[in-house]
Amino acid sequence: MISSSTTDKGFLNDSKLCEHSAQLSNANWINDLQQKAAEKYLQQNLPTRKTEHWKYNDVSFFKANDYLSAEQLAVDESLIEKLTLEVNFSQLIVLVNGRLAENASKINNDSVIITPFESADAAQKEYIGSQLSDSSQNKNLFLDLNNAIYSDGLLIDIPANDTVDAPIYILQLSTETESSAISGSQILVRCGKNSNSQVIEHFASLTKKPLNDSHDSSQQFSQFHFALQQTVIDIEANALCTHTRLNLEKPSARQVSRVLNRLERDSKLESFYFSRGSSLNKTDIDVWHEGTNSHSELTGIYLPSNKDTIDYHTCIEHRVPHCTSREVFRGIIADESKATFNGKIHIFKDAQKSDAQLSNKNLLLTNQAEINTKPELEIYADDVVCAHGATIAKIDEKAIYYLQTRGINELNARKMLSIGFINELLVNIKNEALMSAVARQLEFSLSDLNS
C-alpha cells in the first residue's frame, strides 16, 4: 500500500516537478498552465484501493523514483508502416513516449493544420488555454499530472466547412525502459463548424526486440513507460467527428488517459473504442453536450485476457436540452483478467427532452474473470428519456455443445460465440479498412483463448 503523503509522489514533489516542466517546454505561457496543473496535482493524495474511482486498479507501482523521460527517440519508418494497420490516412502523427517523432510522422498541414503548442499564435494560445482550463475538471489526479508534465502538446485544427476524406492517424508508442519512467501527452482536436473528419488514435508498445504482433504474456517484457494521456475533441456547430481509439499495447504496458468530447449545437460525435487491456489500462471518457440538438454515439469493445485489467469510466453530460446520446460497450473477459465499466449519465436541470441510452454487456469466459459494472444516473430534469442497462453472462454451454454436434470443435465454438457477442458492434466502424483491422485484432485476441 502506498502512503498518501505528498512527499511520496515520486519525482513530483514541488521543486522537481517545476524543474521538469521548465526543462520540457520553453514557452512561458505553457509553463504557467503546467504550473497550475502541478499545483492541483500536489494538493491531492495518491489513490489507494479505497478511492472510489480507483477501486479496481493498482497504482502502487507508482513510486518515489519515477522519472520523466524527456528523451526524443527516432523510430524506424518501416516499423511505422507495419504498425498503422493498413489504414489510409491523410496525415500521420507519431508520438514516442509523448514526444513528437518528426521523422516518422507525415505531417503536411494540407487543409488540417497541426500545430505544436510552442508555435501557437495568439488566438491559438488563447484557445488552448481555455480548453485546458475547462478540461481540468476531472476526478483523476493522474490527469492533472499529465497536464503538468506533457511536453509536445499538439493542436489539430480541422477548418470549418472542410471534409477530410482520409483519417488523421495518431500513433502513440511507449518504449521499454529499464527503470520506471513516465510520459505525458496532450492532444487537442478542434473540429471547425460544419466540418467532417475522422481521427484515429492508436496506442502501442515498442519493444527493443523485433516487432511481432503477439500479445503473449509468457513473453517477459521489461516495463514500458507509464503513459499519461489526454485528448480533447471539441466539435463545433454542425460538425461531425468520427473518432476511433485503439489500445493495442503489450500486457505489461500502463496507461491512464482521458478523452473529453465537447459537442456544440447540432454537432455529432461517432466514437469507437477498442482495448485488449494491459497491466493498467484506464480510460475516462467524458462527453459534454454543450449545444442543443447535438448527438453522441459511443461504441466500445474490450477484451482483456491473462491477468490484464481494463477500466472505462464514462460520463455523458447532457448540459442543454434536446440532445441524444447512445452508448454501447461490450466486453469479453477471459482467463483471470478484470474489467471495470462505470457508465454515468448526468442530465442537468435545464436539459429537458434529453434522450440518453446506455448499454453494457459482459461475457465472462472463466470463473476467475471479473467484471465490475456500475451504472450511475444523475437526472435533474423531468422531461427526459433515459435507458440504462448492464448485463453479465457466461458462455452458454448448451450452445457450445450444439455447435460441437455440428462438427465444430470446442475451441472454435467458443471463439464463434465470443465473436458473436460483439460482432454487431463492428458495423459502427464506418471506415472499411479500419473495420477489418479491428476485426483482425478481434480474431487475433480471441484465437488464443483457453477453454
Place this chain on the structure above:
Amino acid sequence: MLTIKNLQADVEEKNILKGLSLDVKPGEIHAIMGPNGSGKSTLGYVLSGREGYQVSGGSAELNGENILELEADERAKKGLFLAFQYPVEIPGVSNMEFLKASVDATREYQGKEALDTVSFMKLAREKCKAVNLDPSFLKRGVNEGFSGGEKKRNEIMQMMLLEPSLCILDETDSGLDIDALQVVADGVNACRDENRSFIIVTHYQRLLDYIVPDKVHVLSDGKIIKSGDKSLALELEEKGYSWIEKE
C-alpha cells in the same frame, strides 16, 4: 452401422439409461417411442457426447468404432447427427456462418474438398428451399427468434447439408402442423439411402405414416422393453404404454 450394447448412463449421479441395447443396420429406420422421462433424449445426448451425461457401462459403436470416448465434434464428423428436440438459439452467430463452419469442419475431417463460398451459398439456398425455409433465414442468428416449426426445419436442413450416416431425430415432429410434418418427412425420405440410417424418436404414430420404419422400439425407464415392426406403433397409439410395462 450403430451397435449399442447394455448401455448405462447417469445424469447428475442419477441412473437414467439402465442397460439399453440396439442394433441399427445400414439403411434402416428405427423408431423409438416411450413415455415422457423414459430416457429418449438422454440416449441422443449420450450418443452425441454431451457433457454431464456419464456412461457407466456398456458400449456404443458407430461403424465398428467405439464412439463413447470421442469429443462431440468428432462424433459428428464421423457421421453422427442429432436433430434436437429443443434446438439452441445462438444470437450473434449467423445461420450462414454457422452452417459454413460446420460443413467446412466436417468436409475437412472426411477428406472432402472444401466448398468455396459461392458454391456453399448456392447449396445452402437449395437446402433452404427443400425444407421450405426462406433463404433470409440464413442471415439471421442461429435459431434466433425462429418459431418451433422453423427451428425443426432448420435442423433438417443441417442434416441435409452435413450428409451424416446416422441421423437421430429427437421428437422432430412434436409441435409441427401437418404441412411442416410433411416437409420434415420429405426431408428424411429424400435423405434415405442404403448407407444412411435413422433413429426417429417420436410420441406419435402420425409421423410414421410418412416415414415408414423398419423397426419400432418401446423405451421405458431406461431400457428397451419391446421391439416390433411398424404395427407396434399402431398398437401403442391405440393402447398407450402401460400394457407393455405391465407385461
